[in-house]
Amino acid sequence: MIHQREDIEGIDSAILMxxxxxxxxxxxxxxxxxxxECKTCHNRFREDQIEDIKIxxxxxxxxxxxxxxxxxxxxxxxxxxxxxxxxxxxxxxxxAQGIFVNFENVMTSTRKxxxxxxxxxxxxxxNEITPxxxxxxxxxxxxxxxxxxxxxxxxxxxxxYWIEFSHNWFEFIGIKKSNLRKREHTADEKPxxxxxxxxxxxxxxxxxxxxxxINNRSDHDLKSHSEKSGKDLSFFDxxxxxxxxPYVIEPAMGADRTVLAVIxxxxxxxxxxxxxxxxxxxxxxxxxxQVAVLPLSKNEKLAEVSNDIYxxxxxxxxxxxxxxxxxxxxxxxxxxxxxPICLTIDFDTVEKDQCVTLRHRDTMDQxxxxxxxxxxxxxxxxxxx
Ligand code: ATP
Numbered sequence: 001m002i003h004q005r006e007d008i009e010g011i012d013s014a015i016l017m018x019x020x021x022x023x024x025x026x027x028x029x030x031x032x033x034x035x036x037e038c039k040t041c042h043n044r045f046r047e048d049q050i051e052d053i054k055i056x057x058x059x060x061x062x063x064x065x066x067x068x069x070x071x072x073x074x075x076x077x078x079x080x081x082x083x084x085x086x087x088x089x090x091x092x093x094x095x096a097q098g099i100f101v102n103f104e105n106v107m108t109s110t111r112k113x114x115x116x117x118x119x120x121x122x123x124x125x126x127n128e129i130t131p132x133x134x135x136x137x138x139x140x141x142x143x144x145x146x147x148x149x150x151x152x153x154x155x156x157x158x159x160x161y162w163i164e165f166s167h168n169w170f171e172f173i174g175i176k177k178s179n180l181r182k183r184e185h186t187a188d189e190k191p192x193x194x195x196x197x198x199x200x201x202x203x204x205x206x207x208x209x210x211x212x213x214i215n216n217r218s219d220h221d222l223k224s225h226s227e228k229s230g231k232d233l234s235f236f237d238x239x240x241x242x243x244x245x246p247y248v249i250e251p252a253m254g255a256d257r258t259v260l261a262v263i264x265x266x267x268x269x270x271x272x273x274x275x276x277x278x279x280x281x282x283x284x285x286x287x288x289x290q291v292a293v294l295p296l297s298k299n300e301k302l303a304e305v306s307n308d309i310y311x312x313x314x315x316x317x318x319x320x321x322x323x324x325x326x327x328x329x330x331x332x333x334x335x336x337x338x339x340p341i342c343l344t345i346d347f348d349t350v351e352k353d354q355c356v357t358l359r360h361r362d363t364m365d366q367x368x369x370x371x372x373x374x375x376x377x378x379x380x381x382x383x384x385x
Pocket of ligand 1: 137210
């Protein structure tokens, strides 16, 4: 979205902002989940996530649940040395508002014209009532949000555009199309200001769950911040001579959930007859390690050439150097990490042929290639994953 497009700028906005930002956005009054508590075991639950809203869902507890009350999910802290009501601030529960309050600053400093977007990736914090399902729901998580500012009449078109863009991107990073679905929000799910909202969901081992929401946020955010701050955030279009508050289309995605979905789809077990192999079939673009450099032994004779290869490749790829354990065990370890390519340096490399063994994660094929051809061969093989 950011590095490969001319119409989107990147930003890294503040985590702690003035509390008025969260008043203008509606988070102080409305960023809540319905909370119920069991009168017997005192565990707390989100009312919208349990089947029977009267009886405790905990095993071996049939306690009665309290009436639900709205629980604000924002973490609070204090700014400065005095801890009174006036110094109370919040950790951001989403990255989006940091973009809205910087809208004009970014637009004028980068000389952007509508339509354009501002995107960022960063930590958000929510005091979730029931975190869980591994990294699906945590209290501190990484969001990737982009606010795309457009002319109001073009908003529907951009809404559809960003849905397709996001869907294609999930496939591009290795999520199976059959495990993705689009789900339009029902009327009671949609925030009051949203003209349209759609979730892209993934079929997790426990069921369908949201990876991303694409929202048509209308002119709600810029309007609210204009009103609260007294700063006019309208845009004047030189060509059409029209002045308007831009509409916003927002793809809002969770990085952690996306990683979890990629891992779920990449995980595989293979029966090799005498043993079972576990592997992560990551596409090379998302593999945490792309190339492993594995000298056959710790023998000094292999050290120099192995280090040279590692240092050269490290400039281009995410690499790991490993010279402990038997080579078979090291291959299995790299399979579990999801490393697409392993390079083994042996005594023939130094004494005879100036070649290394290249092993392919998925086929387990091993070929002998010249040191000078390593990068060319990696590039060619990367397209086969
Ligand atoms: P949910 O309904 O699952 O609580 P949400 O609709 O409140 O999520 P949004 O406010 O739309 O989530 O945030 C955008 C994205 O941020 C979500 O699609 C999700 O991927 C991610 N996200 C939200 N809350 C969490 C969390 N507690 N842990 C991890 N990721 C999260």
